[in-house]
Amino acid sequence: MINPKIQVSQALKSIARNEHIKSYIQQSNELYPLLLQAAQRFVTGENRQDGIVTAKELLSRGYFISLEYIGENTTDLEECRKVKDEFLNLIEEMGSLSMKQTVSLDLSHIGLSVDSETAYIHLLEVVKKAQLYGITLMIGMEESSKTNDILDIYKKTIEQYPNVGITIQAHLFRSNNDIKELIHYPGKIRLVKGAYQESSDIAMSRSNELNNHYLKLVKQLIDANHPVSIATHDEVLIQEMVHRQYLNHPNVEMEMLYGIRPDLIRDLKSKGYNCKIYLPYGKEWYLYLCHRIAEYPENLYSVLTDMINPSLTERSKSY
Numbered sequence: 001m002i003n004p005k006i007q008v009s010q011a012l013k014s015i016a017r018n019e020h021i022k023s024y025i026q027q028s029n030e031l032y033p034l035l036l037q038a039a040q041r042f043v044t045g046e047n048r049q050d051g052i053v054t055a056k057e058l059l060s061r062g063y064f065i066s067l068e069y070i071g072e073n074t075t076d077l078e079e080c081r082k083v084k085d086e087f088l089n090l091i092e093e094m095g096s097l098s099m100k101q102t103v104s105l106d107l108s109h110i111g112l113s114v115d116s117e118t119a120y121i122h123l124l125e126v127v128k129k130a131q132l133y134g135i136t137l138m139i140g141m142e143e144s145s146k147t148n149d150i151l152d153i154y155k156k157t158i159e160q161y162p163n164v165g166i167t168i169q170a171h172l173f174r175s176n177n178d179i180k181e182l183i184h185y186p187g188k189i190r191l192v193k194g195a196y197q198e199s200s201d202i203a204m205s206r207s208n209e210l211n212n213h214y215l216k217l218v219k220q221l222i223d224a225n226h227p228v229s230i231a232t233h234d235e236v237l238i239q240e241m242v243h244r245q246y247l248n249h250p251n252v253e254m255e256m257l258y259g260i261r262p263d264l265i266r267d268l269k270s271k272g273y274n275c276k277i278y279l280p281y282g283k284e285w286y287l288y289l290c291h292r293i294a295e296y297p298e299n300l301y302s303v304l305t306d307m308i309n310p311s312l313t314e315r316s317k318s319y
Contacts, residue, residue: 039285042259043070048090051281054258055099061319062269064253064276066102066138067094071109071284077118080111084122088129095133102165103130104278106140107150116149123153127161134163136188138229141167143196144203151178158187165229169194170214171203179220188227190255191217193234211237215244222249229276231255235264247273262319277319 044054048069055065069086087110091103105126111118123139130137139154141147154166165187168175171194182189193214194203204210214237221228230246232238233256241247247254253274256265269275280288 039288042257042280043285043288044258044279044281046281046283046285048086048093048281051090051279052093052097054279055094055101056097058277058279058319059099059101062275063265063319064101064274065099066104066255066276066278068104068140068278068280068282069109070280070282070288072106072140072142072287073108073113074110075113077111077114080109080114080118080122084110084126087126091126091129091133091135094135100134102136102138102276104138104140106142107153108142108146112142112146112149112153116153119149120153120156123157123164124160127157127164131161131163136163136165137161138165138188138190139167141169141192141194144172144198147172147174147178151182154187155185158185162186165190165227167192167231168217169196169203170217171198171205171210173202173204175217176213176220179217183221183224183226186227188229189221190229190231191221192231215240218246219244222246222252225249225251227251229253229255231278233257233261233264235261238264238268242268250274266319 044050051067051069055067058065067090069083069090071083074080074083087103087105094101094103103126105123106112107119107123110122110126111120123137127137139150141150151166154164158164166182167190168178168182169192172178179189191214193206193210204213211234214232218228218230218241228251230241230252238254246252247268253276254265254268255276255278256262257278258280265275265277
């Protein structure tokens with residue numbers, strides 16, 4: 001019998017990709033504000049200033065931050081240019097505030113869904129601006145069908161700009177070999193479990209096998225003395241890495257998504273570990289919200305609570 005949590009997760013990942021459902025929600029005067037209330041547990045807001053305000057607050061509390069204008073799979077070239085310009089404006093504003101932190105982006109948001117050359121040209125423009133202000137650019141990882149293109153663009157970019165990093169998904173069987181190659185490049189590697197629904201011949205499901213593989217990849221990076229951002233909310237996994245003293249290494253940081261387990265990352269920071277919070281903003285929060293529930297179906301309870309009583313949302317962000 002299939003685990004109900006897995007069924008919910010798979011259903012949400014499928015819904016997240018359904019453009020008809022997304023369009024219906026965006027045009028609904030009833031559903032849109034309700035789901036936006038729920039999304040605000042996980043996103044800082046719909047506008048750049050929302051992200052900046054939250055970033056300043058968390059920086060004042062001793063966290064590192066990574067800001068992202070969320071979105072992906074943009075197929076209109078003019079829209080890709082607008083997204084690229086938004087990232088340039090975000091970096092400009094962060095620079096004016098001496099916010100030498102991280103900006104994250106997905107390549108399909110700035111052109112990869114048009115063609116790889118468009119994504120590469122736009123990325124070069126963004127990373128060049130980021131370098132001017134001492135800002136690191138972190139490239140997200142997407143569906144496995146895009147992995148080769150994303151890695152190729154990353155490798156070409158980091159040959160010119162060392163202030164760019166790459167995300168690797170531990171659930172893909174190929175990731176072990178990818179990391180063996182990527183440790184020869186200077187860019188930070190952000191290691192996630194992987195949120196995309198993939199076939200069993202190329203990826204592991206959520207399991208002890210995946211946790212052990214994740215730990216193996218972290219050790220591989222630490223042994224190579226390579227900069228790594230450990231991006232997970234799995235408390236069992238985190239406690240094992242604490243036990244193994246992985247978080248004691250100066251090249252290692254613990255990263256968590258905004259609104260998820262603030263108590264856990266607050267505790268880690270209090271113990272002196274490097275802690276980063278990923279802060280998304282923008283109107284494309286629908287897909288992001290679906291992924292947060294799919295990754296951890298228990299988040300559905302929080303979503304329903306926020307839809308009914310949004311005043312409770314702020315309590316979940318007690319960092």
